[in-house]
Amino acid sequence: MKSPIMFPATMTEMFTTMGSTLASFMFVWAIIRQYCPYELRRFFEKYSQKITGYFYPYIRISFHEFAGDRLKRSEAYSAVEAYLSANSSKSAKKLKAEMGRDSRKLVLSMDEHERVTDDFRGVKVWWLLSKSVSAARQNSYYPEQEKRFYKLTFHKKHRDIITEKYLEHVVSEGKEIRVRNRQRKLYTNSPGYKWPSYKQTMWSHIVFEHPASFETLAMDPDKKEEIIEDLMTFSKSKDYYAKIGKAWKRGYLLYGPPGTGKSTMIAAMANLLNYDIYDLELTAVKDNTELRKLLIETTSKSIIVIEDIDCSLDLTGQRKKKSEKSSDDENDKSKEIAKKEAKEEIGSKVTLSGLLNFIDGLWSACGGERLIVFTTNYAEKLDPALIRRGRMDKHIELSYCTFEAFKVLAKNYLSLEMHPMFDTIQTLIGETKITPADVAENLMPKSSLDDAEKCLSSLIQALEEAKEEAAKEEAAKKEKAAKKEKEAKEEAAKKEKEAKEEAAEKEEAVKEEAAKKENAARKKAGIKENGPTKEDAFQSQVDKETENVS
Numbered sequence: 001m002k003s004p005i006m007f008p009a010t011m012t013e014m015f016t017t018m019g020s021t022l023a024s025f026m027f028v029w030a031i032i033r034q035y036c037p038y039e040l041r042r043f044f045e046k047y048s049q050k051i052t053g054y055f056y057p058y059i060r061i062s063f064h065e066f067a068g069d070r071l072k073r074s075e076a077y078s079a080v081e082a083y084l085s086a087n088s089s090k091s092a093k094k095l096k097a098e099m100g101r102d103s104r105k106l107v108l109s110m111d112e113h114e115r116v117t118d119d120f121r122g123v124k125v126w127w128l129l130s131k132s133v134s135a136a137r138q139n140s141y142y143p144e145q146e147k148r149f150y151k152l153t154f155h156k157k158h159r160d161i162i163t164e165k166y167l168e169h170v171v172s173e174g175k176e177i178r179v180r181n182r183q184r185k186l187y188t189n190s191p192g193y194k195w196p197s198y199k200q201t202m203w204s205h206i207v208f209e210h211p212a213s214f215e216t217l218a219m220d221p222d223k224k225e226e227i228i229e230d231l232m233t234f235s236k237s238k239d240y241y242a243k244i245g246k247a248w249k250r251g252y253l254l255y256g257p258p259g260t261g262k263s264t265m266i267a268a269m270a271n272l273l274n275y276d277i278y279d280l281e282l283t284a285v286k287d288n289t290e291l292r293k294l295l296i297e298t299t300s301k302s303i304i305v306i307e308d309i310d311c312s313l314d315l316t317g318q319r320k321k322k323s324e325k326s327s328d329d330e331n332d333k334s335k336e337i338a339k340k341e342a343k344e345e346i347g348s349k350v351t352l353s354g355l356l357n358f359i360d361g362l363w364s365a366c367g368g369e370r371l372i373v374f375t376t377n378y379a380e381k382l383d384p385a386l387i388r389r390g391r392m393d394k395h396i397e398l399s400y401c402t403f404e405a406f407k408v409l410a411k412n413y414l415s416l417e418m419h420p421m422f423d424t425i426q427t428l429i430g431e432t433k434i435t436p437a438d439v440a441e442n443l444m445p446k447s448s449l450d451d452a453e454k455c456l457s458s459l460i461q462a463l464e465e466a467k468e469e470a471a472k473e474e475a476a477k478k479e480k481a482a483k484k485e486k487e488a489k490e491e492a493a494k495k496e497k498e499a500k501e502e503a504a505e506k507e508e509a510v511k512e513e514a515a516k517k518e519n520a521a522r523k524k525a526g527i528k529e530n531g532p533t534k535e536d537a538f539q540s541q542v543d544k545e546t547e548n549v550s
């Protein structure tokens, strides 16, 4: 029988033995580490890992936040983070909330040392967020480094499906989530705006926050639907473009009078597709080389916009002709003057061929998923090469306000779907040319006391004024045309009279000539009968000599 005091003694002994064994092991290990050659140590480590791997059937993949020089966050890590924040954070119990970089909202993600599971086609995988702290390196700017990493664990029998399919799925979905959450940017190359930027690039940017959407855009509903469909199809056609061997980009030409919503539509496009906007000021680009550099620095998922392409540069050789013509629209004039001044100041040497290269040269294919949008008030003045299909694939005309477009604006501005005054507006709008910008301005309440009726009356008044103005213009035009016609008729009558007089003169001359000849013939006949008189003989001598000379 064991004595009760024996047990603790055995325990103590056991612990002592264990402690001393551990101490000896550590001592031996320290000796090995110190004196054992590096190659031998690596050999032990390698084989110990192999033996463990033989019994441990799981594979682990790490995704480190900073790879290599630690300056740039790893793309893979960010993609995994975004993927897990959307997919697995629901099952995680410890979450952290951060204002994501370039993100509009709080991003929830699993906290450190948290483990979540994910299921992919029936295969179970585990994700763990961990961190390792490495001691400060000598001569390093970074004192102590916390290195965060995600660790993916899965059974080795699923190696193929995980490494080939699952990882691809995680990265592509993660990237998509990041794009969805990111803050979009509006870039410009204009030297006038130097917005702060952390690195020196050709573009400066601010956060793009335009509220325009296709829903609030006033235009024919069928046309709107067609444009939305076109844009959505484009954004999903990566594989299709690759299949047909075409760079993944599409050109849109938006044309129409000022104030018909061209710029608004660009903002709506960017909001629909979640794209950035690069507002390219051509007059500020020095030459074709700079234009190419600007293009290379644009990212994918973006819209490159050149506004008022017709007055950006002397691209068509028609600029002089155009500036000779007097434009009625003051808006256009001021635009042209501003662009001209800018051009003279900077002396842009961008040529039409440079611009064509920009749109569909070899460089334009890099990056992919890009829209190029030109706007103009005069599509007919552009060089056909610039806007041919293939370069500007879709031509969209934005024109004066229709009743359908008005209804959208009434809904936006006054929250009205129907109103008794709509009938009058429908009739008037069919008879007048008014831009959506003018309609919008009239529908906007000017004071807190203005109600829908007041705004609609103000619009009716504007429509009537526009109608009157148009009628006056039409009358003046007609009068001018009538005057021109009258002048033309008078001119024609004058010409006819002159022609008649000329014809009469010619006829008279012909008659005189004939009479002369007849006279001469008669005289000759008289000589033959009576013999020539002295004068006749002299005259015939003169005639013969003249003939010989000629």
Ligand SMILES: Nc1ncnc2c1ncn2[C@@H]1O[C@H](COP(=O)(O)OP(=O)(O)OP(=O)(O)O)[C@@H](O)[C@H]1O
Pocket: 216, 217, 218, 219, 256, 257, 258, 259, 260, 261, 262, 263, 264, 265, 331, 376, 377, 436, 437, 438, 440
């Ligand atoms: N189709 C439209 N739908 C909704 N709002 C519009 C529309 N067209 C114009 N507007 C309103 O009018 C204003 C001017 O429109 P916008 O700047 O888009 O015209 P634009 O066609 O680009 O003119 P410009 O040729 O002078 O550049 C916008 O702020 C917008 O509120």
Ligand SMILES: [Mg+2]
Pocket: 262, 263, 264, 307, 375
């Ligand atoms: Mg515009």
